[in-house]
Amino acid sequence: MRESGVGRVLVASLHQAIGDILPTRLGFYENWLTLEGLRAGTIGLPPLYAVLSFLRQEGPVYTEVTRTAGHYAAEWTAASMSSFCRTSISRLPRVIRERVVLGRAAALVRRSYDGSRASSRTRTGVARVTVRASVFCSVREPVDHPLCVYYASACERMLALFDIKTSVTVESCRGTGADACVLRVPFTSVEDVAPAETP
Secondary structure, three states, rough: OOOOEHHHHHHHHHHHHHHHHHHHHHHHHHHOOHHHHHHHHOOOOOHHHHHHHHHHHOOOOOHHHHHHHHHHHHHHHHHHHHHHHHHHHOOOOHHHHHHHHHHHHHHHHHHHHHHOEEEEEOOOOOEEEEEEEOHHHHOOOOOOOOOOOHHHHHHHHHHOOOOOOOOOOOOHHHOOOOOOOEEEEEOOOOOHHHOOOOO
């Protein structure tokens, strides 16, 4: 982690997502996400905030970019684990694996920005992940849509990489005026429930 607190996994995944979804705008965003800064890990909060501010002005594509960035962040984080670690997690019983992978997702939140923290609680087959101090949600005025899709996407992809398929949604977002960003992670899907027998 750098002095700025901004992690390489965050800026690199944002850069890649912008290149995928807004290729003609990548040069503009590289005024802040400079290649030199990406390589050296020296991109701080001011350029990151500038990028996020301009992305919000792009309209609905903001959500697409940040969702894609979260996907990349999870992929790269899992790839950085040792093969022994990945195999060990994959062999855990499902319930334990869910908790361990949520812990890995919380570590990804910290790796994205030093000032952010994530904690989770599971009840009746549904986990709620609370993200404190989301770097995406520091806005002057509340907006009308969640800004922390990056975390939901990263969490969903991280779980999927360890054979836990679910749909993670943003239940509340600090950017919309809530006290904290909360992700809803259902571990019991419709497919997991046996169909009722017909008479």
